[in-house]
Amino acid sequence: MKLALIRHGMTDWNLEKRIQGRTDRPLSEQGSRQMQAYAIPHSMLHYRWYCSPLQRARQSAELLGVNQYELDQALVEMSWGDWEGEILKPLRKQLGDVMRDNEMRGLDFCPPNGESPRQVQQRLQSWLTHVAAAEEDIAVMAHKGIIRCIYAMAFNWNMRGESPVKFAWDAIHQFEFSAGGRLLERYQTIPLANP
Numbered sequence: 001m002k003l004a005l006i007r008h009g010m011t012d013w014n015l016e017k018r019i020q021g022r023t024d025r026p027l028s029e030q031g032s033r034q035m036q037a038y039a040i041p042h043s044m045l046h047y048r049w050y051c052s053p054l055q056r057a058r059q060s061a062e063l064l065g066v067n068q069y070e071l072d073q074a075l076v077e078m079s080w081g082d083w084e085g086e087i088l089k090p091l092r093k094q095l096g097d098v099m100r101d102n103e104m105r106g107l108d109f110c111p112p113n114g115e116s117p118r119q120v121q122q123r124l125q126s127w128l129t130h131v132a133a134a135e136e137d138i139a140v141m142a143h144k145g146i147i148r149c150i151y152a153m154a155f156n157w158n159m160r161g162e163s164p165v166k167f168a169w170d171a172i173h174q175f176e177f178s179a180g181g182r183l184l185e186r187y188q189t190i191p192l193a194n195p
Contacts, residue, residue: 026059172189
């Protein structure tokens with residue numbers, strides 16, 4: 001079965017390079033225009049659609065013409081806790097070795113009062129096991145952190161250092177999974193075409 005994930009459009013915080021996490025920001029005007037300029041492949045309209053409950057994801061789905069979807073809390077972005085609203089580069093400079101050591105933990109990296117990628121993967125695996133029972137292709141309007149965690153699950157990437165792939169955030173990220181909800185080592189990007 002196929003699992004297609006799309007990242008939501010830009011928000012004002014994305015443009016300012018602020019850590020967004022679960023802070024519920026709407027799409028910016030640029031983000032709305034961005035999503036209106038895309039079209040999903042016709043075949044994906046027949047997938048079962050899910051969406052993060054955050055408004056930037058819901059707005060993006062609707063601008064793509066996806067009006068029937070199920071909201072699921074498991075798909076919400078990783079919580080960055082106390083660091084939400086911060087800008088990563090100055091935060092790294094301010095925290096120095098503490099931040100470097102935390103980032104070297106990969107899947108166990110965890111912002112203060114936030115969650116780790118490993119915790120995100122645990123909720124995603126529970127969700128995948130549940131939705132796999134329907135034996136349907138699935139599409140999700142999600143977040144950058146969710147897509148990275150799914151990739152790490154599929155390819156057993158420990159999330160230390162640079163990503164093994166350069167993610168195109170203006171594309172569909174398609175994976176495959178088994179009837180038991182196990183991600184397979186299959187990944188491709190599909191362009192979000194102009195309508």
